[in-house]
Amino acid sequence: GEDVEQSLFLSVREGDSSVINCTYTDSSSTYLYWYKQEPGAGLQLLTYIFSNMDMKQDQRLTVLLNKKDKHLSLRIADTQTGDSAIYFCAERGTGRRALTFGSGTRLQVQP
Amino acid sequence: SAVISQKPSRDICQRGTSLTIQCQVDSQVTMMFWYRQQPGQSLTLIATANQGSEATYESGFVIDKFPISRPNLTFSTLTVSNMSPEDSSIYLCSAPTEPNYGYTFGSGTRLTVV
Numbered sequence: 001g002e003d004v005e006q007s008l009f010l011s012v013r014e015g016d017s018s019v020i021n022c023t024y025t026d027s028s029s030t031y032l033y034w035y036k037q038e039p040g041a042g043l044q045l046l047t048y049i050f051s052n053m054d055m056k057q058d059q060r061l062t063v064l065l066n067k068k069d070k071h072l073s074l075r076i077a078d079t080q081t082g083d084s085a086i087y088f089c090a091e092r093g094t095g096r097r098a099l100t101f102g103s104g105t106r107l108q109v110q111p
Numbered sequence: 112s113a114v115i116s117q118k119p120s121r122d123i124c125q126r127g128t129s130l131t132i133q134c135q136v137d138s139q140v141t142m143m144f145w146y147r148q149q150p151g152q153s154l155t156l157i158a159t160a161n162q163g164s165e166a167t168y169e170s171g172f173v174i175d176k177f178p179i180s181r182p183n184l185t186f187s188t189l190t191v192s193n194m195s196p197e198d199s200s201i202y203l204c205s206a207p208t209e210p211n212y213g214y215t216f217g218s219g220t221r222l223t224v225v
Contacts, residue, residue: 041219042217043216045213045215048213098159099205101154102153104153
C-alpha cells in the first residue's frame with residue numbers, strides 16, 4: 001500500500017531557512033500536500049503541488065518535487081518562532097480520494 | 112475556503128460508554144473522511160462517509176465500534192462505542208472542499224478515556 005515517510009524532528013534558528021523532507025512510494029500520486037498542525041489545533045493546509053510540477057513557490061514557502069525519486073520537500077524561508085509546529089506531508093493517489101499522511105516532522109525554531 | 116465545525120473539541124469519558132462527534136461543513140460535499148490521530152502519531156483513516164450509502168471502513172476499523180452517519184451533504188457524525196483507554200486519541204473529520212486540491216479539516220476532538 002501507500003507509504004509516506006518523514007524525519008521526526010528539525011531544529012533551526014530564527015531567521016534561517018528550514019527544509020522538511022518527505023518520501024513516498026505511490027507512483028500514481030496525483031497531488032501532494034503540506035499541512036501544519038499547531039499544539040491543540042486541527043490541520044491547516046499550507047500548500048500543495050500537482051504531480052506534473054517540480055516546483056511551487058508561495059511567499060515564504062517553496063515546494064520541490066522530484067517525481068523520479070518520489071521525494072518532496074518544503075522550504076520555509078526566514079523561519080519565525082510562529083512556524084514552530086508539526087508539518088505533515090500527504091499524498092493522494094489516482095482513484096483514491098482520501099489522503100495518506102506521513103509521520104509528521106516537528107519543527108522547533110529557536111530564538 | 113470552506114469551514115468545518117467539529118464538536119466537541121475535547122471530552123473525558125468513562126470506559127464502556129460512547130461518544131458521538133459531529134462535523135458540520137458550510138458547503139455541500141460528496142465525501143467526508145474520519146481520521147484518528149493517536150498521541151504523537153500521524154493520521155490514520157478510519158472511514159469514508161458518503162451521503163445515502165454506508166460508510167467504507169479501512170482495515171482494522173469496524174462499523175460496530177465506529178458507526179458513522181451521513182444524513183445530508185453537509186453533516187456527518189462518528190460514534191466511538193464501548194470505549195476503552197486505547198481509544199484515547201484526537202479524532203478529525205475532513206472533506207475535499209476545494210476542487211482538485213486542498214482538503215479542509217475540522218479542529219479535532221481530543222478524547223480521553225479513563
